[in-house]
Amino acid sequence: MGSQTGSTTRSAGPRRRVSAEDVARLAGTSQSTVSRVFSPGAAVSPALRQRVLEAARQLGYRPDAIARSLTLRRSRIVAVAMAHLDNLVYPELLERLSTALQAADYQILLFTADKGSTADPVFEQVMRYRVDGILLASTTLSSCFAGECRAAGVPVVSINRATDDPAIWSVTGDNERGGRAIAEFLLAGGHRRFAYLAGIEDSSTNRDRERGFAAGLAAAGREPPSRAVGNYSFAEAQRAARTLLARPDRPDALFCANDPMAIACLEVARHEFGLRVPEELSIVGFDDAAPAAWPSYALTSWTLDVAAMAEAAVGALLAQIEEPGRPAQRIVVPGRLLVRGSARRPPPDLWPQDAVDGLAPAEARPLAPAGAVP
Amino acid sequence: MGSQTGSTTRSAGPRRRVSAEDVARLAGTSQSTVSRVFSPGAAVSPALRQRVLEAARQLGYRPDAIARSLTLRRSRIVAVAMAHLDNLVYPELLERLSTALQAADYQILLFTADKGSTADPVFEQVMRYRVDGILLASTTLSSCFAGECRAAGVPVVSINRATDDPAIWSVTGDNERGGRAIAEFLLAGGHRRFAYLAGIEDSSTNRDRERGFAAGLAAAGREPPSRAVGNYSFAEAQRAARTLLARPDRPDALFCANDPMAIACLEVARHEFGLRVPEELSIVGFDDAAPAAWPSYALTSWTLDVAAMAEAAVGALLAQIEEPGRPAQRIVVPGRLLVRGSARRPPPDLWPQDAVDGLAPAEARPLAPAGAVP
């Protein structure tokens, strides 16, 4: 019938897209030349290039990245797995990863994982898209899949969650040091009954933060802190706080493994137990997510340098893509204790400002006006 | 030399992936059969299927979705453009979109847009991936691109932002009705000096919320509210609040076009102006993002049913993909006023609970304990 339908095999399906072939026909040249016009380095005579560009414009031609991926065996797609989107630190991380990746001309294939669960189920699908690399943010990939990635030569970098696998790159904050600094800060503040509210137990962030905290207390000859588990969840932290604060030996210093949990505890302490923060209870968080700075909380928190982490992670991934087989690194991004009003501050002589990485006096913002932290 | 490198054209590049051809060879069958084994509906004899599956397992074969996309002219990829990730409503939306899309076996190609800016720059790249559809959340696509999408037959649905283009599907909350309900609520609460803090001026959310609010006031014979602009930004809202609250005729009722701005205003009112909320100033937000429920804010806010919106948007997109050319719809997801403690509550006789969609008495949570909202 019509020569238009020359394709023998195809019939239904979405309408034909305009291809390089179409452009070539209109410009009176070959498909190869059209391709060259759209390939950055290729040599095409100015006149021909002009004609091709014009034809492409007329037809609304856009090179097909899918076909390109197939030919080049490079998709310029990076998979990003992320959980905990309710903790503002992650949306911020996602935004920065996106910006950095877009700048390098990579696209993001996003998959979200549930909190505790592994990223495996969707991962299988994602791998089929032949992504050039994988960024795992606070999610675990079962070691089985991690092995497959390595076998398939797909670079992986884990963000904010170290894996057991020494072959996998990771970018994390300085969790242990942060935990220790918080212990020292609270110790210097004269607190006596310490408590720790844990995040997800088997996460490296939790493990390292707690280890640092316990080590800091131990170094001062204190007993390990009392302990509850909030699994990085606001609601669970609220429940845990009710238990912790109802104890006869109520803690006077509480370190929560992330900010949302710290805010949850602060709310419970203030509104359910009528405690004054920090006079009767000091609370310290971790990550310095946006709400930590809101005056009602004025949360003292260890900073996670999300911008630096995103940059490091994307850099590490691109490096691996360019140069496969590079030995894995564990990148630790420094942070510092950002002192606000939610924890009693030590007298200046007991707490040399420079004892904590980068804590310049100017950074220690003034307490919110009286009444802010009732 | 080696027959392994039989490819004439290709040489460098990433190592060869295992293909259906490889599996076929090992299983002693044809590539077509391997393909059939991995195509849901296809008929293959049990014995052969078994052999193929076994060979695939041995080789770690995974069908290549990129190649599949090229053949089928369907990528099973949906582009999601999103901005305002610092407003928790959006991460929540993203998570739900992701879940819904993953359930339908679609992947998300994410691109983030800056607040004010249009999504155009990255959009060009994204279109090259031949996405099956586009979900725009609170971002504008220049009408030029929108037209191109239509021409290219790519379904688009706009979430939380209506476009001028009547051919584009949209899913929004009931912004105008929400604004009006808030006016009526504040009126019934006996307030006299109304103010409105605007979001991004040219966004439909802002326009509709303000229109509803002004209409509600006008219906009661009141003057238009005083007004400032916060552009949906926390920091800008803080600045705007300082101006608004310093006016000699300080408002006693302030409606902010989203929750982050409402929280910013609440903080400024309380901590910088020493105002008691809601006794001296009532504040109402919009969207009911997670922090609105935190006791320190107890923000009265119009709910955005993010779950319903995500479901509707994905449903609308999939419907368009299945059946192109369906006439566009504008889907409006109902919300309701969630009354908490940040705004003075009207006496029961002036504020029939059912005047606002779905506001059941049980939903009106008690005020936080004394001291919560000092």
Added chain:
DNA sequence: CTGAAAGCGCTTACAG
């Protein structure tokens, strides 16, 4: 049920 083959839309070595 099974296999050979065309075609999806590109890139790029090869030979002018």
Added chain:
DNA sequence: CTGAAAGCGCTTACAG
């Protein structure tokens, strides 16, 4: 600089 052609890894009509 330019074009013809092979090949990337699939799906599926066609002919057994």
